[in-house]
Amino acid sequence: MxxxxxxxxxxxxxxxxxxxxxxxxxxxxxxxxxxxxxxxxxxxxxxxxxxxxxxxxxxxxxxxxxxxxxxxxxxxxxxxxxxxxxxxxxxxxxxxxxxxxxxxxxxxxxxxxxxxxxxxANDGPCDPACSFPPDLPARPPAPPLGRRAAVAIPTAAEQHESAPIACSLDGSAYGDRIEEWRRLFDGAEVERLPDGGRAARLPADRAAVLAQLIVAEQRCCPFFSFRLTFAGAHVELVAQAPEGAEPLVAALFDQDPSAAGETCPC
The missing domain is CATH 1.10.1660.10 (Multidrug-efflux Transporter Regulator; Chain: A; Domain 2)
Structure with a gap:
C-alpha cells in the first residue's frame, strides 16, 4: 500500500x-x-x-x-x-x-x-420615448465595452449605515464558503491593502465564478464592498470592509484554513 x-x-x-x-x-x-x-x-x-x-x-x-x-x-x-x-x-x-x-x-x-x-438614432438628448422597458428588474450595470471595464458595488461606508457587521452564515456554511473563495484564489496574486482590505488579480476566465461568489457574499455579509475591474486577460478584485471587520475580508483571501474558524463571527 x-x-x-x-x-x-x-x-x-x-x-x-x-x-x-x-x-x-x-x-x-x-x-x-x-x-x-x-x-x-x-x-x-x-x-x-x-x-x-x-x-x-x-x-x-x-x-x-x-x-x-x-x-x-x-x-x-x-x-x-x-x-x-x-x-x-x-x-x-x-x-x-x-x-x-x-x-x-x-x-x-x-x-x-x-x-x-x-x-x-437621434442626435439630440434622450426623450421619454427612449426610456428603458419598465418591467426590467433592477440590476448592477454591465461593464462598458472596451479594453478595461469596472463594476463597482456600493462602498463599505455606504452599506455600513444599514448593515450590521455580522455574517449570517452558520459555522458549517461559513467554512464551505471560505473554501470556495480559497479554491478561486488558488495561485492568484493577492495583495494586502493599507486599510486591511485585499486586492487580487486572477485569470479572466474565473470572472463568472467570482461574480457569483460576490453576489452570495453580499447576501450574508452586506457590509463588504467589492470592486471588480476587467483588464485584458485578467480580472482584478478589491474587497474592503468597515473598521473592525477587516479579519473577515482577510479570511476570504488568505490561504490559511484555520482563519475560517478564527474569524467567523457566528
Missing part, C-alpha cells in the same frame, strides 16, 4: 494542500502522522479525497458530504448509491429551478436588446 506526504496527495488528487488541511479540520479527512509529526496518507485517503471532490463537483455542500462519508465509511456500496440518488435528485430539481430563472432573465435581456434596436 502506497503512502503519501501532503504535497504528494495534493498532486495525486488534484487539489491544493490547503484544501486537504481544511478537510482535516472539518473532520472529512482523518490523518495519521509519522513519528516525526508529518502527515501521512494512504491509498484509502486518496480515494476518500477523490470521493469528496466528486461530491463537490455535484454541488453538494460540506454538511451533506460529511453525512455521505459516514455512509461511505460503512463499506456498503448499495447504501452510498441510495444516498447519492436522493441527494442528486434534489440537486437536479434545484438546477432546474435555476435554469428556469436564467431563461426568464435571458428573455428580459433579449427584450431589452429588441427595444434598443427599435429606438431611433
Amino acid at each position: 502506497s503512502t503519501y506526504r501532503i504535497s504528494q496527495l495534493a498532486e495525486c488528487a488534484g487539489v491544493p494542500a490547503t484544501t486537504l488541511r481544511f478537510y482535516e479540520r472539518e473532520g472529512l479527512l482523518p490523518v495519521a502522522r509519522t513519528s516525526s509529526g508529518y502527515r501521512q496518507y494512504t491509498d484509502s485517503d486518496r480515494e476518500r479525497v477523490q470521493f469528496i471532490t466528486a461530491a463537490k463537483h455535484l454541488g453538494l455542500p460540506l454538511d451533506q458530504i460529511r453525512e455521505l462519508l459516514t455512509v461511505w465509511d460503512g463499506g456498503r456500496c448499495r447504501s452510498v448509491r441510495d444516498e447519492l440518488q436522493l441527494l442528486i435528485t434534489t440537486q437536479v430539481a434545484t438546477a432546474s429551478e435555476r435554469i428556469d430563472d436564467l431563461r426568464i432573465f435571458r428573455g428580459r435581456l433579449a427584450a431589452a436588446l429588441t427595444h434598443l434596436r427599435e429606438l431611433p
Whole structure:
C-alpha cells in the first residue's frame, strides 16, 4: 500500500494542500502522522479525497458530504448509491429551478436588446420615448465595452449605515464558503491593502465564478464592498470592509484554513 506526504496527495488528487488541511479540520479527512509529526496518507485517503471532490463537483455542500462519508465509511456500496440518488435528485430539481430563472432573465435581456434596436438614432438628448422597458428588474450595470471595464458595488461606508457587521452564515456554511473563495484564489496574486482590505488579480476566465461568489457574499455579509475591474486577460478584485471587520475580508483571501474558524463571527 502506497503512502503519501501532503504535497504528494495534493498532486495525486488534484487539489491544493490547503484544501486537504481544511478537510482535516472539518473532520472529512482523518490523518495519521509519522513519528516525526508529518502527515501521512494512504491509498484509502486518496480515494476518500477523490470521493469528496466528486461530491463537490455535484454541488453538494460540506454538511451533506460529511453525512455521505459516514455512509461511505460503512463499506456498503448499495447504501452510498441510495444516498447519492436522493441527494442528486434534489440537486437536479434545484438546477432546474435555476435554469428556469436564467431563461426568464435571458428573455428580459433579449427584450431589452429588441427595444434598443427599435429606438431611433437621434442626435439630440434622450426623450421619454427612449426610456428603458419598465418591467426590467433592477440590476448592477454591465461593464462598458472596451479594453478595461469596472463594476463597482456600493462602498463599505455606504452599506455600513444599514448593515450590521455580522455574517449570517452558520459555522458549517461559513467554512464551505471560505473554501470556495480559497479554491478561486488558488495561485492568484493577492495583495494586502493599507486599510486591511485585499486586492487580487486572477485569470479572466474565473470572472463568472467570482461574480457569483460576490453576489452570495453580499447576501450574508452586506457590509463588504467589492470592486471588480476587467483588464485584458485578467480580472482584478478589491474587497474592503468597515473598521473592525477587516479579519473577515482577510479570511476570504488568505490561504490559511484555520482563519475560517478564527474569524467567523457566528
